[in-house]
Amino acid sequence: MPIQVLMPALSPTMTEGNLAKWHKTEGEAVASGDVLAEIETDKATMEVEAVDEGILGKILVAEGAHGVAVNTPIALILEDGEDPASLDDRRLAKVPGGAQAAAGDGAAAGKTSAAEKGGAAGEGSAPASTQFERGTSDRVFASPLARRIAADAGLEIKSIAGSGPRGRVVKADVEEAIARGGAKILDGGAKPTPTLAEAPGLPAFEAVPLTTMRKVIAQRLAESKREAPHFYLTVDCEIDKLLAVRKELNGASDAYKISVNDFVVRACALALREVPAANAAWAGDSIRLFQRADVSVAVAIPDGLITPVIRSADEKRLVAISNEMKDLASRAREGKLAPEEYQGGTFGLSNLGMFGIKEFSAVINPPQACILAVGAGTQRAVVKDGALAVATVMASTLSIDHRAVDGAVGAQFLAAYKRLIENPLSILL
Amino acid sequence: MGTFDVIVVGGGPGGYVTAIRAAQLGMNAALVEREHLGGICLNWGCIPTKALLRSSEIHHILNRLDDYGLHAKEIGFDAKKVVARSRAVAGQLSGGVKHLLKKNKVTVFDGHGRLNGPGKVAVSKDGESVADLAGKHIILATGARARTLPGLEPDGKLVWTYKEAMVPEKMPRSVLVVGSGAIGMEFASFYRDMGAAATVVEILPDILPAEDAEISAFARKAFEKQGMKIHTKAMVKSLKKSTRSVNAEVELEGGRKIRITADRVILAVGIVGNVEDIGLEGTKIKVDKAHVVVDEWLRTGEAGVYAIGDLVGPPWLAHKASHEGVICIEKVAGVSGVHPLNTSVIPGCTYCRPQIASVGMSEKAAKKAGRAVKVGRFPFIGNGKAIALGEPEGMIKTVFDSKTGELLGAHMIGAEVTELIQGFGIAKSLETTEAELMHTVFPHPTLSEMMHESVLAAYGRALHM
Numbered sequence: 001m002p003i004q005v006l007m008p009a010l011s012p013t014m015t016e017g018n019l020a021k022w023h024k025t026e027g028e029a030v031a032s033g034d035v036l037a038e039i040e041t042d043k044a045t046m047e048v049e050a051v052d053e054g055i056l057g058k059i060l061v062a063e064g065a066h067g068v069a070v071n072t073p074i075a076l077i078l079e080d081g082e083d084p085a086s087l088d089d090r091r092l093a094k095v096p097g098g099a100q101a102a103a104g105d106g107a108a109a110g111k112t113s114a115a116e117k118g119g120a121a122g123e124g125s126a127p128a129s130t131q132f133e134r135g136t137s138d139r140v141f142a143s144p145l146a147r148r149i150a151a152d153a154g155l156e157i158k159s160i161a162g163s164g165p166r167g168r169v170v171k172a173d174v175e176e177a178i179a180r181g182g183a184k185i186l187d188g189g190a191k192p193t194p195t196l197a198e199a200p201g202l203p204a205f206e207a208v209p210l211t212t213m214r215k216v217i218a219q220r221l222a223e224s225k226r227e228a229p230h231f232y233l234t235v236d237c238e239i240d241k242l243l244a245v246r247k248e249l250n251g252a253s254d255a256y257k258i259s260v261n262d263f264v265v266r267a268c269a270l271a272l273r274e275v276p277a278a279n280a281a282w283a284g285d286s287i288r289l290f291q292r293a294d295v296s297v298a299v300a301i302p303d304g305l306i307t308p309v310i311r312s313a314d315e316k317r318l319v320a321i322s323n324e325m326k327d328l329a330s331r332a333r334e335g336k337l338a339p340e341e342y343q344g345g346t347f348g349l350s351n352l353g354m355f356g357i358k359e360f361s362a363v364i365n366p367p368q369a370c371i372l373a374v375g376a377g378t379q380r381a382v383v384k385d386g387a388l389a390v391a392t393v394m395a396s397t398l399s400i401d402h403r404a405v406d407g408a409v410g411a412q413f414l415a416a417y418k419r420l421i422e423n424p425l426s427i428l429l
Numbered sequence: 430m431g432t433f434d435v436i437v438v439g440g441g442p443g444g445y446v447t448a449i450r451a452a453q454l455g456m457n458a459a460l461v462e463r464e465h466l467g468g469i470c471l472n473w474g475c476i477p478t479k480a481l482l483r484s485s486e487i488h489h490i491l492n493r494l495d496d497y498g499l500h501a502k503e504i505g506f507d508a509k510k511v512v513a514r515s516r517a518v519a520g521q522l523s524g525g526v527k528h529l530l531k532k533n534k535v536t537v538f539d540g541h542g543r544l545n546g547p548g549k550v551a552v553s554k555d556g557e558s559v560a561d562l563a564g565k566h567i568i569l570a571t572g573a574r575a576r577t578l579p580g581l582e583p584d585g586k587l588v589w590t591y592k593e594a595m596v597p598e599k600m601p602r603s604v605l606v607v608g609s610g611a612i613g614m615e616f617a618s619f620y621r622d623m624g625a626a627a628t629v630v631e632i633l634p635d636i637l638p639a640e641d642a643e644i645s646a647f648a649r650k651a652f653e654k655q656g657m658k659i660h661t662k663a664m665v666k667s668l669k670k671s672t673r674s675v676n677a678e679v680e681l682e683g684g685r686k687i688r689i690t691a692d693r694v695i696l697a698v699g700i701v702g703n704v705e706d707i708g709l710e711g712t713k714i715k716v717d718k719a720h721v722v723v724d725e726w727l728r729t730g731e732a733g734v735y736a737i738g739d740l741v742g743p744p745w746l747a748h749k750a751s752h753e754g755v756i757c758i759e760k761v762a763g764v765s766g767v768h769p770l771n772t773s774v775i776p777g778c779t780y781c782r783p784q785i786a787s788v789g790m791s792e793k794a795a796k797k798a799g800r801a802v803k804v805g806r807f808p809f810i811g812n813g814k815a816i817a818l819g820e821p822e823g824m825i826k827t828v829f830d831s832k833t834g835e836l837l838g839a840h841m842i843g844a845e846v847t848e849l850i851q852g853f854g855i856a857k858s859l860e861t862t863e864a865e866l867m868h869t870v871f872p873h874p875t876l877s878e879m880m881h882e883s884v885l886a887a888y889g890r891a892l893h894m
Contacts, residue, residue: 143859143860143861144859144860144861144862144864144865145833145834145835145860145861145862146860148833148834148862149833152832152833163766163768164766165766170860171835171860
């Protein structure tokens, strides 16, 4: 069966986006990491990279399409030797879970703690595109029948563009939204009612009640930025070799599919073993140096993020890390992680590469002293031996709590990490 | 040669409304009409028949004055005056249309319009050219006429179409109506209430075949109670005319043949579009079964030429033609938010006694479409106003989608239901569900309370049943 490329969520709150541009045409060969398309939200335009390789068999959502719901299949990729006739089977099952079109899968949902937070907060209520200006009011005009059908289907009426008089959402609009895969899923809670502006000049807004998770995120990360003196170190790693090794590994068996992020998890753990001073936490009256490299990996889940932990990642084989990460990420999204599975990591990792983020800096997740923020691997011009060359470069930025770890230690850690990433066979050892 | 933004050919309820709307949108509009402004509807259809049916309704009430504690001497009628009133009503309204067109600065051409090459319409009267018009947009609204069947050709004397049936010189003692659609049943009802014997022959299993089967069955019982004879699954095979009456051979279900003699035969076996002699030959305009083929925006195969109303097919209703005209011209003018016609919200009314009105899907059609339905019924006998009016016969039926609460259809039979149906028409257009209808306050005492009760009944909550 052809591999479906799904409309990715560029942020936890994104429900739909526009397909700005296709970089590949039907019939064109696609290699893992290739940019397939550009997706546009009201905030930004981002690239969708291929995870799988093969031939772009069919484009399902045309360039320029607006309001494409997250997780709608946008293209089909034929794997090597696959019969193009299989493209005709349009009754493809929908792949549950997050975006397939991403550079890493375990971290597919990897969201950083903090940098992301800022973006996500602004992302708020990505308003549905409507044919008519709805003004500053949040009131949605919709027919009773449209509201009921939307509620039955679990669709939020706000996210559906209305075609009736003055943008009124009517039955046909909802049915169309359902047909193209639906809009935002309601989380079942009572719908917050719009509140009138308190300060003059402020438009009306919706007061979204805080979930427990949101309160924890707010409290912990504010505390981190307030208490922990952050500083940042960035390195560029060339990952062409890593991609080649990964391709070879993934081509060797169907039993696993290792992501770039899986390499990164293990590289971090191995680097921590080399530079144990970076595997630290500030404890107020002491510095704790951990004897095990437990990597916390940020995973986006509905309305927040969580950091499942890969314990002793330096002692686990890549395949084991990959499988564990997949399991943790999928259960994280379902809200089925046990506390011990997401508490107590020694080192943080946040990967936004799959969203096309070049580089960013993450907020430290206390009491950990370090968190590594990994960007997208992109082809860049580099100078090698005095000549211009092309390399796939991935930037990684380490955020460090200066109370526990100094710059030199951070630099040593990053040097070790870079060496591992650029010599991926050593990660396999 | 006159040059216009839009030329409308045909001045019926489709054409003249289109011309007025075009003028409202700032277009320079021409209207070509060969006979009467207002078309068949106003001159020979909807309006004059309503005038006739008002006379027959009063006649019927006069015959049961005693029920109301009243009496009168010498109840009777003057057929000439009944017809004259009907014609006067039509004349008054046709004059009104003329005034409206003038007020909106629509140029009216008296003559027969015909496409005459791209963007051109030739107007002629009695074979002579009246005008050559040029227009960017040409809208054909030439309407339709009665369908005739081989062997049943009308002669205007003993075998009538709607046109002769509307202007009888004297009341026939008996009529044989062929076809039991809205037109057939209105004439059958009119003549029956004026005292004539009436027989209806319908080829399909039910009379009023477009209606919900339950309503059709209810209507049949009511008509038969009035003394009307009805033969369904039956066919008129031949007509033998004598000087003052017609003898018809009718084949009943199973092949048995009977003979029916009536003073007059009224043919009401459907209509065909007026597609001839309007210059379609040599154009890309397609005609299928005597109707012009158009897309959802009423565009024909020829660029700049549109067709609306009866000319493009069923439902053959004046209000459908008008609405199509408005959609067509608004689309042409680039008005935002124009939608193609949603046929599921077009109400249909038949003004026989009892009246019949409906909108949307019949119960059978809804089930056939795979919808799980909830059906509510409420009888006139349970309504205070109906009893007070002395009209206890009738019912209101509503069909809901049991999953979404969508009002799929409403079907009514009984006094004044043609004035009630639009309540459900608005409900459907606004996409209300049963919940809003239940929460709507209906005034007491009115017939409209039955609408409420029917909705409640669909959910097992009727209060007065």
